[in-house]
Amino acid sequence: MQDYVDYLPHVNASLNSLATVLLLVGYGMIRQGRELAHRRTMISCFCVSVLFLVSYLIYHGLAGSKRFPDYPPQAVRYLYFFILLTHVVLAAAVPFLAITTIYLGLRDRRQAHRALAKWTFPIWLYVSVTGVVVYVVLYHLYKPLPAAAIIERSVISAML
Numbered sequence: 001m002q003d004y005v006d007y008l009p010h011v012n013a014s015l016n017s018l019a020t021v022l023l024l025v026g027y028g029m030i031r032q033g034r035e036l037a038h039r040r041t042m043i044s045c046f047c048v049s050v051l052f053l054v055s056y057l058i059y060h061g062l063a064g065s066k067r068f069p070d071y072p073p074q075a076v077r078y079l080y081f082f083i084l085l086t087h088v089v090l091a092a093a094v095p096f097l098a099i100t101t102i103y104l105g106l107r108d109r110r111q112a113h114r115a116l117a118k119w120t121f122p123i124w125l126y127v128s129v130t131g132v133v134v135y136v137v138l139y140h141l142y143k144p145l146p147a148a149a150i151i152e153r154s155v156i157s158a159m160l
Helices: 002-031 035-063 074-106 110-141 147-159
Strands: none
Touching: 002 035, 002 110, 035 074, 035 110, 074 110
């Protein structure tokens, strides 16, 4: 089971990437006046986001949180935590915004749908993109150091 859990961050990043693409395609479809294609794309995007949320909750329920390492420069740490904070706060709003926006669109309440979509789209897009950014930073750019590197850094720091 743990082997599958270890893959979930990669699955989650893939789902976030797909949601980003679908958001952009859906936006392009409505700009071209292709309403049915827009509707199908945005509903698909919502379904992908629901799959992401389920996978995300399973991962964190089984594996807990992944701590950002201490070794990156302070500026990188501040930037990472700023992105993470804004991502988490806005991510809490996305399900409510998305459900309401989709509901208004499906009920053909165009004016209200458009007005809310002007907020929902950029927030949802930001959350999808920053989700991938957080994944790349946490799992690829700044992986936890091996124990030997941690010991070596501690010895060097103690000598200085």
